[in-house]
Amino acid sequence: MFPLSISRVEISVKSKKLLGPINLVINEKGITVVLGANGSGKTTLLEALHGLRKLSRGKLEWSVPNSQAAQQQSFVFQSPIMLRRSVIENLIYPLIVRRISKSIAVEEAKLWAQKIGLENKMSQQAPLLSGGEMQAVAVARALITKPKMLFLDEPTASLDGLAKKTIEEILIIAAKGGTKIIMSTHDLGQAKRLANDIIYLHKGILESHGPKEDFLNSPPSDAARQFLAGDIVI
Amino acid sequence: MNEILQGLVQAFWLVISLDTELIAISLRSLYVTLTALLISTLVAFPLAALIVVTRFRFRRVVIAILNALMGLPPVVVGLLVYIIFSRSGPLGVLGLLYTTSAMIIAQTVIITPLIASVAHQSMRELWADYRDLLISINTSKPQRIGTLMWDSKRALITACLAGFGRGIGEVGAIMIVGGNIDNATRVLTTAISLETSRGDFSLALALGFVLISLALSVSFATHWFGKTERGGLW
Numbered sequence: 480m481f482p483l484s485i486s487r488v489e490i491s492v493k494s495k496k497l498l499g500p501i502n503l504v505i506n507e508k509g510i511t512v513v514l515g516a517n518g519s520g521k522t523t524l525l526e527a528l529h530g531l532r533k534l535s536r537g538k539l540e541w542s543v544p545n546s547q548a549a550q551q552q553s554f555v556f557q558s559p560i561m562l563r564r565s566v567i568e569n570l571i572y573p574l575i576v577r578r579i580s581k582s583i584a585v586e587e588a589k590l591w592a593q594k595i596g597l598e599n600k601m602s603q604q605a606p607l608l609s610g611g612e613m614q615a616v617a618v619a620r621a622l623i624t625k626p627k628m629l630f631l632d633e634p635t636a637s638l639d640g641l642a643k644k645t646i647e648e649i650l651i652i653a654a655k656g657g658t659k660i661i662m663s664t665h666d667l668g669q670a671k672r673l674a675n676d677i678i679y680l681h682k683g684i685l686e687s688h689g690p691k692e693d694f695l696n697s698p699p700s701d702a703a704r705q706f707l708a709g710d711i712v713i
Numbered sequence: 714m715n716e717i718l719q720g721l722v723q724a725f726w727l728v729i730s731l732d733t734e735l736i737a738i739s740l741r742s743l744y745v746t747l748t749a750l751l752i753s754t755l756v757a758f759p760l761a762a763l764i765v766v767t768r769f770r771f772r773r774v775v776i777a778i779l780n781a782l783m784g785l786p787p788v789v790v791g792l793l794v795y796i797i798f799s800r801s802g803p804l805g806v807l808g809l810l811y812t813t814s815a816m817i818i819a820q821t822v823i824i825t826p827l828i829a830s831v832a833h834q835s836m837r838e839l840w841a842d843y844r845d846l847l848i849s850i851n852t853s854k855p856q857r858i859g860t861l862m863w864d865s866k867r868a869l870i871t872a873c874l875a876g877f878g879r880g881i882g883e884v885g886a887i888m889i890v891g892g893n894i895d896n897a898t899r900v901l902t903t904a905i906s907l908e909t910s911r912g913d914f915s916l917a918l919a920l921g922f923v924l925i926s927l928a929l930s931v932s933f934a935t936h937w938f939g940k941t942e943r944g945g946l947w
């Protein structure tokens with residue numbers, strides 16, 4: 480289904496441009512990290528790539544039909560969305576939707592519950608989990624379908640150090656297993672640890688896209704330099 | 714005063730001795746209202762869910778009509794059903810007038826908008842929560858409808874209780890289309906109305922006891938469901 484090519488994509492709401500124009504090619508390998516200040520358009524970009532946002536302009540093309548590409552993607556939202564069901568029922572949900580038998584789905588879900596350390600909370604109602612636990616369930620639920628493309632919008636924002644490490648390890652394993660990952664983060668350390676390439680957004684404009692080292696060693700703009708230095712970018 | 718006291722005592726006795734007429738009338742009431750409720754549920758819930766997950770042109774109009782229908786006076790519903798099924802009416806050949814079937818039809822018309830409206834309200838809130846996730850997981854429309862109905866099952870049960878309460882205590886419509894015929898279409902409410910006008914308070918009060926206990930169980934059940942729902946135990 481790769482490459483994903485994005486040409487001149489713009490997103491506007493009520494004639495106010497939020498994003499773009501974006502030109503971008505996404506290949507099937509590795510982890511792409513999206514960086515940018517609050518409100519720079521990270522969420523909007525990820526949602527647009529996933530097909531959740533109506534494009535005001537431009538084109539977004541997979542090398543396979545959209546319906547096929549949609550089956551192979553998962554998305555972890557910035558604030559996790561839990562079904563009002565138990566943890567295990569949340570985990571099996573995408574498999575059930577794909578008509579996988581319940582017993583196989585449950586076996587798979589138990590493995591994932593273990594990986595995220597929630598094997599003791601499988602029958603707890605998911606909306607009653609802590610924020611960090613919900614985030615972990617959302618990541619597991621996204622990966623349980625073995626997607627070719629995984630989007631994560633600040634997946635570790637509310638996690639403590641250990642939980643963050645667990646999720647990062649899961650993501651590294653998924654990427655090695657052939658899942659393309661695009662994730663946004665405010666955590667520069669995480670970007671350094673995980674990224675193969677970095678997309679930098681500033682006020683809805685894609686300022687640069689390239690290998691991690693290039694971005695870190697020679698930031699493409701003053702704004703990016705300040706961003707890296709931890710300054711406030713306006 | 715004495716008459717009423719005597720009536721009370723006799724009524725009590727009728728209930729305790731499981732008077733056959735009392736039981737027949739009570740069972741007929743339950744049959745009519747429960748059947749109407751079942752049909753209403755099968756129509757109203759999927760319809761409400763469909764309206765929630767589908768964007769179509771006259772969506773707002775349909776919702777407005779639904780809410781308006783909820784306010785239809787039962788007597789008017791009875792009148793309309795009567796006209797439709799009267800001998801010279803469009804469906805007169807079916808010969809349903811003065812049968813429990815006509816009563817079921819009238820009650821279905823009365824209950825459906827009510828429970829559809831309650832169901833719509835709660836599923837719309839749930840959809841606001843779930844929308845992005847269910848689209849992201851690439852669910853089909855029937856799967857979305859199924860998920861919404863399943864995860865709002867408590868609200869739907871509450872809607873059923875409200876529908877039952879409305880149907881079981883309703884007198885205007887079933888009086889018109891059923892005719893309150895002894896051993897055929899006489900139900901709790903129509904019998905109470907008749908016995909009261911006849912001055913036979915004992916049977917009227919006994920029937921009243923049954924009706925009140927049904928209504929009270931419904932409101933207790935509703936209260937209980939509402940409480941557990943707020944407790945977060947989905």
Ligand SMILES: Nc1ncnc2c1ncn2[C@@H]1O[C@H](COP(=O)(O)OP(=O)(O)OP(=O)(O)O)[C@@H](O)[C@H]1O
Nearest residue numbers: 492497515516517518519520521522523524557665
């Ligand atoms: N539906 C919308 N209507 C109007 N403005 C919107 C809408 N969605 C997003 N925006 C605006 O678009 C800009 C980009 O938002 P976005 O959520 O993509 O930022 P972000 O980079 O993800 O920020 P954060 O780091 O805070 O998550 C913001 O200024 C936001 O207010």
Ligand SMILES: [Mg+2]
Nearest residue numbers: 521522557632
């Ligand atoms: Mg965001």
